[in-house]
Amino acid sequence: MSSGDNAEEIEKLYAAVPRLCDIFCIMQKIGEGTFSSVYLATARLKSGEDMKFALKHLIPTSHPTRIAAELECLTVAGGEDNVMGVKYCFRNNDHVVIVMPYLEHECFVDILHYLSFEEAKEYMFNLFKALRRIHEFGIVHRDVKPSNFLYNRHQKQFALVDFGLAQGTPDTKIEQLKVLQIKKQERLLGYPSQRSVFGEKNFNVHGTVMNKNPTVKAIKQSKIDVESAKLAPKKTIPTKPPSDGVAKKSVRSTLASTPCECFARNQVCFVCLGRSRQVAPRAGTPGFRAPEVLTKCPNQTTAIDMWSAGVIFLSLLSGRYHFFNAPDDMNALAQIMTIRGSKETIQAAKTFGKTITCSKDLPAKNLRTLCESLRNVCSASMQFAEQDELQRMRAELQIKILEKEDGWFDHDTHTASLPGSTHKPESQAESMDIEQSSMNGWDSVPDEAYHMLDRLLDMNPATRITAQEALNHPLFHTV
Known part of the structure; x- marks a missing residue:
């Protein structure tokens, strides 16, 4: 944003709330x-x-x-x-x-490759402290991601921000979240609403809410002599084109009986994308949504925040951000399935009343092997960064080969800033300190870290680790 646009927006804010001028x-x-x-x-x-x-x-x-x-x-x-x-x-x-x-803070993508393992562990510990705090009050954040967890690396300060999409648990202590729960139930039951409760667009709803008791006009059929009707000349009766609602219903019924075409493809086919979707809360940021959110499970708990924390930990261990990057919810679920396995995904979906069909058996990946492979490739690219352009291109090609192994990494998904890119440390001393810390501990990540990651990325929200359990995990015994 240019300085002129910035100044204009500030003036508009002053005009909208004049009292700010006297204080700020x-x-x-x-x-x-x-x-x-x-x-x-x-x-x-x-x-x-x-x-x-x-x-x-x-x-x-x-x-x-x-x-x-x-x-x-x-x-x-x-x-x-x-x-x-x-x-x-x-x-x-x-x-x-x-x-x-x-809170002055660093951008996550700029420091991802410069954090030591101890710093990454400290980052996750403080994130779990924040999640334990809000979960004790019955608050589900619903949008946990690095940009909503501010981190000042030098002062060791952290802050979970932005509760604009929060919802309450059944026993929430936040009175206004109880009100929103009632509004949500009314919306899910199909009661008409004058305005959006959550201030967000629900792209899963096709058309408007249908009236439960539509008025149907009965047309009285005149009595016609059967024999004379057979001999009467056929008349061409002009027909009205079907309405949008009828057309959509026809398309959905056709898609419901059309066989899926996802087999041997790297993305979900148009048949699956065109099927009718269930109305359910789906707020959050793409790439951080839990499986139960992607499958439109109506009963979502604090476990969705823990899944998002697991995706952050996955980025820290692999050195890759964004880790998941899909154009829609179904492709996002397919990406998760390539990591966690098709059988595990199907079994977990059954526990919250969903049925997932996968035409190909995908085995679950070993999380340590996956993360170490990605981090080693990134490290190789960092070593080549100071050398000639040809070597850098080879390193980038190696990354692309690894990414395309399963065919689901999106081309917009990228590694974080590397030496030689736009990120530059403030001083040479800081650069040396950061370079030293980036090598500290990543060659000996303990098994407890991957056990924690496995518990965070549990496909079943009922058995997924809680924030309190995470803080008591053996990984943090030395924190």
Whole structure:
């Protein structure tokens, strides 16, 4: 974003919430999502010191209950155990600004290849602390990913942020999440709603909600003499083209009886993609969604956050980010199946009432072998980075060969920043320190790490490891 656009957006924010002018000096926009924008601002304290804050401006179309739920999550569960808290909240008409402490942090993709194993272990330990905290309050975050878990490497500070998509467990302690649960049940049962409860588009719903008691016009058929009808000349009766709803229903019924064409292909066929989908919560970021989310399981628990944490740990151990990258939910499930195995996926799906058909038997991969292979290839590329271009091209080719072994790595999936790329350490001393730490511990990752990864990526949410169990895992006995 140019400085002119940045200044214009800041002026619009000042105009939308005038009280901000008296307290904060907004410096720049530092983040933008589907439902909000985040700005860096400073405020003069009574002591005369300037303090930095993060201002989250929610889009005016956000549902009031959803805004209240996010605020309650921050105020009740936030401020402890690596969960972001809230300082102030400003509202003017339909504009809401949440003021939070500002944590200066590194970009995950920039430091991925420079973290030592001990740092990666410390990162995961602090993430589990944050997840244990919110899960104790009955909060399911639903969007756990590196950009929502801020990490200051030098000060060893962490913060789980962005509860805009959070939902509650059946025994949640967050009152506004209980309200959202009722709204969600109404939506799943087909009750019409004037506006989206979650402030998000549900791409799984085809068309509008159908009326349970549609009015059907009965046409009285006139009595016709059968014999005369046989002799009467046939008349051409103009027919109306089918409506969109009828056409869609016809297409779905046709697809339901059409045999699948996924066999021996590297992506899900149009037949499977065209089948009708079940309405269920599917919020989250592609690549981090749990199997029960991808299969539209209506009963989703805190286990979906633990799966997302497992994907982060998978990136740390393999040196690859994003690890999963699929254009849609069904291809995302197929990618997971190549890692965890088809039999395991099918069996796990049965436990939460889903049926998955796979035309090819895919064995589960050994997680250590997979991660070490990817990390060794990345290390080889790092060694070649300072040499001539031909050697670098060979290293990149080696990566592509490994990626295409199973045929599911997307071409947009890439390794994190390597030496010679856009990431440059601040000083030569820091560069040497980072280079030294990047070699520390990755040649002797203990079995406990891969046991932890296996428990996090358990296809069955009922037996997936919890945050409390993860903190008690032998991997963290030395933390």
